[in-house]
Amino acid sequence: MADALVTVREAHRFDEAALASWMRDHVEDFAGPLTVEQFAGGQSNPTYRLRTPARDYVLRRKPPGALLKGAHAVDREYRVITALGSAGFPVPHAYALCEDDAVIGTAFYVMEMVAGRTFWNTAFPDVPTAERAAYFDAMNATIAALHRLDPASVGLGDYGRPGNYFQRQIARWSRQYLDDEIAGRVPALDALVEWLPANIPPGEETSLVHGDFRCDNLLFHPSEPRVVAVLDWELSTLGHPLADFAYHLMVYRMPPGFSTGLAGLDLxxxxxxxxxxxxxxxxxRTGRDGIERLDFHLAFSLFRLAAIIHGIKGRLIRGTASSANAAAAVEQLERVAELALAQTRHRGES
Known part of the structure; x- marks a missing residue:
């Protein structure tokens, strides 16, 4: 991981000796002493680097404090990366899951620390110009490979409910937005809560979806344009592959300086x-003739992103936000919501 490391934040500290004791019992070949640092990222689930003399590990845990029902499902993350790893898909090796809150205060899992590079800017400014197209192709090939997997064949046939994906997701994120009263209301989100369920395209498809597929949730080979690990599977489920792809694609509609947008750049x-x-x-790669109603898929994806940021705002107000960058993310809330609403007037297809 190439994410920035910081001293463990006060709200996210835990009994490191208790963790070391648990790892001796549950992680093969573990041997201390153990040193713990926190990754600066991880908006939802606090993420830590665990250093030992022999190897390093990564720990992902539920945040402390009051949590929304169904959120921060580290057990699902552990299950999906275990299944995908057995199928040869690029994910870190998962060592062990702990659902006993008594160990460090919340549920967590430990996985492999994969050597690689993280890129935070979708324009890949740190990559030589001649190589950038290959990095985009690697991302494209990886998400297409995910969507081509048969969930049942990797033991994930019951990982979510098939069918009615957009109806259920729109209802879920609308409910989370409307229920989190402490974070306030956003007019563009109010409009999208009405528009989206009335404009769902016909047709049903089901695949395994990542839910947050973007360049900074990917680890690339240290020197090659190749994805070596896909990270942060908290939002994964069985769902519509076009929703997952559109979420990945939406940077093309975001202006520079707006997240890591590409709109307006000389591509x-x-x-x-x-x-x-x-x-x-x-x-x-996925055997399609094209994507109808791309405007809807992008509006939905941006709405979902805005709802996630709205949730971060609520956690920030409550004092449970797990990333040092939470405040910066919240500053983008209204802009993301307005951009989502703008897609409803775009009427594009590809």
């Missing part, structure tokens, strides 16, 4: 594929 000069070419590559 040919940067050797970055156009949105149309990127969509076409995904369609070719």
């Amino acid at each position: 040919p000069a940067l050797n970055i594929p156009s949105e149309a070419d990127y969509v076409a590559a995904y369609c070719r």
Whole structure:
């Protein structure tokens, strides 16, 4: 992981001796002493680097404090990366899951520390211009491979409910938004809560979806344009692959400085594929003729992102936000919501 490391924040400290004792019993070949640092990222679930003389590990845990029902499901993360690892999909090796809150205060799991690079800017400014298209192709190939997997064949046939994905997801995120009264209301989100359920495209598809597929949740090979691990599976489920792909694609509609947006950049000069070419590559890999109602899929994805940021705002107000970057994320809330609403007027397809 190439994420920044910080001293463990006060609200996220735990009994490190208790963790070391648990790891001796549950993690094969573990041997201390153990040193704990916290990754600066991890908006939802606090994430730690565990150093030992022989190897390093990563720990993901539920945050402390009052939590929304169904959120921060580290047990699901553990299950999905275990299943995908057995199928040869690029994920860290999962060592062990602990659901006993008595050990460090909340449930957690321990996984492999994968050597690789994290890129926080989707334009890949740190990559030589000649290589950028290959990095985009690696992302495209990885999400297409995920969507081609048969969930039942990897033991995830019951990982979510098939069918009515958009109805259920819109209802879920609308409910989380409306129920989190401490974070306040956003007019654009109010409008989307009405528009989205009335404009769901026909047709049903079900695949395994990551839920937060973006460049900074990927680890790339130390020197090659190749994805070596997909991280942060908290939002994964069985769902509509086009929702997952559109969430990944939405950076093309975001302006620079707005998250890591690409809209308005000279993509040919940067050797970055156009949105149309990127969509076409995904369609070719997944056997599609194109994506109808791309506007809806992008509006839904941006709405969902705004609802997630709204949840971060609520946790920030409550004092349970797990990332040092939470305040910066919350500053983008209204802009993301407005951009989501703008897609409802775009009427594009690819």
